[in-house]
Amino acid sequence: MLFKEVHADLKLKIKQKNYLPGSNLPTETELQEYYQVSRTTIRRAIDQLVAENKVIRKKGSGLFVAPAISKQNILEMTGIIKQSVPELADMIKFKDSYLRLVGPYYADVFNIGANELLYFISFVINIKGQLTWEKLILPLEYFPDFDPTCLKIMSIIEAVNSGKLKPKNLFQDFQLIRATDEIGKQLCIQKQAPVFKITNLFSTKDSKIVAVEYRLQDALTTKYSIDFN
């Protein structure tokens, strides 16, 4: 089999969503066995897919199907509010990911039963030393097979679009708060230091909230800019 055939086959499988955007591809070894070709052939095929932005090669985490929305797009789109450091996340460290009860508060936020389940996913992104602590809350019902590892290469805005309900609108709340012990620890800043807390509510066209994101950043080193027309 030629590398071109392997390349074409993988590309087709990605296109047909046999491999979903943001999900892991089989490893090079697995692909080698599957196609019964040499490692070099696999590598050439993958190299080409990487060059075409179809696949992302991430050190230590393997191969991923590229998300349909690139992080760069999102930064451009969020001309609404963009950070001054438009760098892509190069390091993400998971702090927590578990299922929990919805409880009374999120029952009201999502308008679902208090005894249903929520994913609680928390991670810290390090962009050139600038830390962002993200917390993502998703109802299990809307995201029955959510895999947090997709967040390694997918932005939150795309991840929240991967569930059963399609979000359309975003409401953002932006506040200046002070760091609790926990926030201070995660962001490596002093307790009581100022922190920007952004709450993003993603909602469908029927105003149903499908995801809540909290983003915390050291306020003294973060700057946002907005263009008005």
Add this chain to the structure above:
Amino acid sequence: MEYKERTAATQAQEYIQDLIQFRPATKFLPSQREIAEELGVSRNAVLHALVKLKNADQVSTKERTGIVVNTKININMLGMESMTAEINDRTIQINHLTTELISVPKNLTNFFGPTVKKLIKISRVRLKNKIPLTYETTYFNAAKFKVFVEIDFTNKSLYALLKDKYGIVLAYGKENIACSLANEKISEILKVKKDTPLYRIDSFNYLEDATPIEATTQYLIGSKFKYHFTAADIYTYL
């Protein structure tokens, strides 16, 4: 994925948040003891939750009165309206502190361009019930807006004046949002402790033909304000 029970502190925090956000009719929040009993958690867990909510200035605790809900002034981040229109609260007073004629400071030479030599700097404070909320300094090209030197801007909207006096309507602009800690001068003006966190908003506004008109730096007391915006059809941009 594994399942985890919510901690007692999280339960207490979300219980209080639910009351604040979704039961706004609840004028008085239950006491710490009542919350602990209602949820079957320890007083310590409730205290822990309150620390978090206090750090976000969502509540304050006062002896005798108990837990008090704080309301922040909510500003639309995408509004290009003047601060006066944004806050939209007639009980807010504007105090005009000073008007000075100054040389162009370094950080504004880019905005005003090399031909502008002198600026008018207008410093004002906004207060509600005599309590300061914001401190603002606005800069104009002195050659163009000479009249401003003589105007008392107490309780006057700068934007309204620009429109009425000069027929100027700002067409577009840029705003930077950052945070700084109150220095001695600002803490005195805003009557807050030194190093109190403040929003620092720098805005730069232009005419349709790209003439720079006005630059403003605002300091807003962090605990008293929040911003928001709504974006529709976020995925159609992609």
